[in-house]
Amino acid sequence: MALTDQSTDIRDGEELPAGVIDAYLKAQITGLTGEPRISQFPGGASNLTYLLEYPEQEFVLRRPPFGQKAKSAHDMGREYRILNQLKDRxxxxxxxxxxxxxxxxxxxxxxxxxRLKGIILRADMPAELNFSAEQTGQLCRSFIDKLVELHNVDYQACGLGDLGKPAGYVQRQISGWSQRYDKALTPDAPRWEAVQAWLNDKMPADHAKSSIVHNDYRFDNVLLDPHNPMQIIGVLDWELTTLGDPLMDLGNTLAYWIEAADPAPVQLMRRQPSHAPGMLSRQQFVDYYAERSGIVIDNFDFYYTYGLFRLAGIVQQIYYRFFHGQTRDQRFAQFIQMNRLLEQMALQVISKSPL
Known part of the structure; x- marks a missing residue:
């Protein structure tokens, strides 16, 4: 079994014109020879990602999905600019x-x-890695360290000071995701009205420290060195990156973090091995982030609930395209069930929250 991420045949209806791509790239990149072999990476549910294999060099092509797209989403030029200007720092x-x-x-x-060749951790830890619980814990803390490192980047020095507007970020995210969710409603979707009302009522002020916000930081967007899997060598999927409140970004990440103690229906939604022996619980994750960042976090219920609601918004936007026949990817048929489960998780957090 190959541990590095493998491409597969292109899904029906998502093909690329190889000759057109080849001519374009040879006009942009000197030294390319031969013809590209194009295949598709099967993971991901938003932008489409393809592998272009030339005889002496490999590239990854990213394009927006087919069908209806949320306004301002899938901005290829923005993601390209972020990669270029952030890489040095x-x-x-x-x-x-x-x-x-x-x-x-x-x-x-x-x-x-x-193309960065590396290991991407999916739902379960590969047996071939043979990590002990201690090694898994070390990798987990390294994963959090990279998020802290990103949040400490001087975005002005990168020339990314105009990437977003940190002031009013929390309020804009709550109102913006509420609007996007409502626009993506299908007849079978939950309304999330109680959660939206709670988020509006409990909304804190923006944190005094603003930062680059990745907005999709998960283990399956991280590459591990194939020769030293304890080392993170790459972070992918920068399409949602902006400037804002780092604790909102932490909430986004924890919305995906299914821990070992979570019930079976929640485990079915897991897409990274956050349940593996040695992985931190959500509370331990927050505590370690607070220690490494120096940020006091005393109201994480809000950020976690926001992360769950935002994730439901993303899931529903994708499901909307499937529901209306704009994509034939059968993976998305079950996204409505995920949406309903996320609402129940958020309501449970609210019911126990001291806020």
Missing amino acids: FPYCPKAYAHCTDESLIGTEFYVME
Whole structure:
């Protein structure tokens, strides 16, 4: 079994014109020879990701999904710019080579970056790694350290000071995700009204420290060195990155963090091995982040509930495309069940919260 992420055949309806891509890249990147072999990475539920294999070099192409897209989402130029300007101060970004704005080539804009070969942890820890609980805990803390490191990057020095507006970030996220969720409603979707009301009522002020917010920081967006899997060598999927409150970013990450003690229905939603022996619990995760960042966190229920609601919004936007036949990817058929489960998880947090 290969531990590095493997591409597969392209899904029906998501093909790329190889000749067009080849001509474009050879005009942008010197020294390319031969013809590209194009395959698709099967993971991910938002932007589509393809492997371009030339005889002497490999690239990754990212393009938006087919069908209806949320306004301002899937901005290829923005993601390309982030990779280029952040890499010198956060060396885990892949190198970006080209951004194509001519939608006549493949029907949409796209960008091309280097392929980083590494291990991506999915739902379960690969047996081949044979990690002890102590090693798993060490990797978990390294994963959190990288998030703290990102939140400490001087975004002004990177030339990314105009990437977002930190002031009013918390309020904009709550109102913005409420609007996006309502626009993506399908007849079978939960309304989330009680959760939205609670978030509006308990909303804190923006944290005094603003930072780069990755907005999708998970183990399956992190690459481990194939020769030393304890070492993180890459962080992927920067499409949602902005400037804002680092605790909101922490809430986003913890929304995906299914711990070992969570019930069986929740475990079915897990997409990273956060339940493995040695992995920190959500509370331990928060405590370690607070220790490493120097940020006092005394109201995490709000940020975690926000993360669950935002995740439901993302899930529902994807399900909306499936519901209306804009994508044929059968993985998305069950997203409505995930949405309902997320609402129940959020309501449970609220019912126990001292806020």
